[in-house]
Amino acid sequence: LNSCASLFSTLHGIEIHGRLLKTGFQFYIPVSNALIDMYGKCCGPSPSHQVFNEMIERDVVSYNAVLGSHARFGKEMEVAKRLFVRMPFRNVISWNAMIVGYVNCGDLDSARAVFNELPARNVVSWTTMIVGYTKYGFVDEARVLFDTMPERNLVSWTAMITGYAQNGRPMEALELFRKMEAARMKLDAITMIGVISASAQLGGGELAKFISSYIEENGIEKNTKILTALVDMHAKCGNMDEACCAFDEILEPDAFAYSALIMGLATHGYGVRALDIFNRMRVEDIKPDYITFIGVLNACSHAGLVEDGLKFWESMVRDYGIQPGTEHYACMVDMLGRTGRLDEAYKLVKSIGVKPS
RNA sequence: AUCCAGGGGUACAC
Numbered sequence: 001l002n003s004c005a006s007l008f009s010t011l012h013g014i015e016i017h018g019r020l021l022k023t024g025f026q027f028y029i030p031v032s033n034a035l036i037d038m039y040g041k042c043c044g045p046s047p048s049h050q051v052f053n054e055m056i057e058r059d060v061v062s063y064n065a066v067l068g069s070h071a072r073f074g075k076e077m078e079v080a081k082r083l084f085v086r087m088p089f090r091n092v093i094s095w096n097a098m099i100v101g102y103v104n105c106g107d108l109d110s111a112r113a114v115f116n117e118l119p120a121r122n123v124v125s126w127t128t129m130i131v132g133y134t135k136y137g138f139v140d141e142a143r144v145l146f147d148t149m150p151e152r153n154l155v156s157w158t159a160m161i162t163g164y165a166q167n168g169r170p171m172e173a174l175e176l177f178r179k180m181e182a183a184r185m186k187l188d189a190i191t192m193i194g195v196i197s198a199s200a201q202l203g204g205g206e207l208a209k210f211i212s213s214y215i216e217e218n219g220i221e222k223n224t225k226i227l228t229a230l231v232d233m234h235a236k237c238g239n240m241d242e243a244c245c246a247f248d249e250i251l252e253p254d255a256f257a258y259s260a261l262i263m264g265l266a267t268h269g270y271g272v273r274a275l276d277i278f279n280r281m282r283v284e285d286i287k288p289d290y291i292t293f294i295g296v297l298n299a300c301s302h303a304g305l306v307e308d309g310l311k312f313w314e315s316m317v318r319d320y321g322i323q324p325g326t327e328h329y330a331c332m333v334d335m336l337g338r339t340g341r342l343d344e345a346y347k348l349v350k351s352i353g354v355k356p357s
Numbered sequence: 358a359u360c361c362a363g364g365g366g367u368a369c370a371c
Contacts, residue, residue, distance in 0.1 A: 002358070033359040040360095064360040071361090096361040103362090127362045158363040193364045225365045232366060260366040291367050298368060327368040334369050357369095 040069025060089035074105030103132035134163025235264025271303020
């Protein structure tokens, strides 16, 4: 059931549910608890509730699992709160589930209120608050929590590093990375993504080399996300050869990976190569998205491929149903402007429904 | 090992 939950494999979950009823295993509380959790993760609160209601005897985990089904995405926090206050059992996990819900709906004040009331906070409570603050740009508030929490683990460090990286503060991200190193902590792939992203923002070739070899030497798992981050980093640090090598290591590149490579090639003026990669993406049947087209139009703009640019601009809306955003307009205006087609550029600006930036 | 926290790609000009 746990595997079904993490794979969102509802059909297998339902099949197992059926077998449990035949074998009588549903009367073993942990099994029904796992069922509640599986349904909550795969299908949402209603089937969870149904299993919960059919139980003869429930424990705190049963309540937490059904609470999680409501709170997880931060929708239904009203329901979650009602359940939370009338639950007969409650532990730190119940409180944390409420904090997660409030964080995920952007209600940081409520998250903080729950956190403040929580009698016995654990490392998850603290880390969830740190993530909440950084997600909404309050990096310094997050850092205060990070510095005052009684104990930190890998996830807390990663949350703080990623928070800095995502908020455009790469120096501080790397400073924490150095501290982890100095403390001889073992880093994992998720931590490294924040570190790679920070290095990409700094854009130094030496740093990029160091990071690459660090990943090799420490046996960091080279999954698609790591490799995509490396493509981006090498491109931003001016080493397109390394960027391409990283891309070639990706077994099944997705839209993120293609976009990172296309954008890197575009930035360096390799318009034709960028369009080549875009074409390969079509052949491999990977659906380009909003961001892919920023790279594609950017490639046309930087390489002066105006006719291609106009073609992709139309195709974007017609074939892929992507509504142009400010970035796409900017690429087009830039492209037309650079090649002296100023009246067309002007017409395009005037055609933007909303106020142009 | 029945329930809670960390993940990559985003335009132009200066």
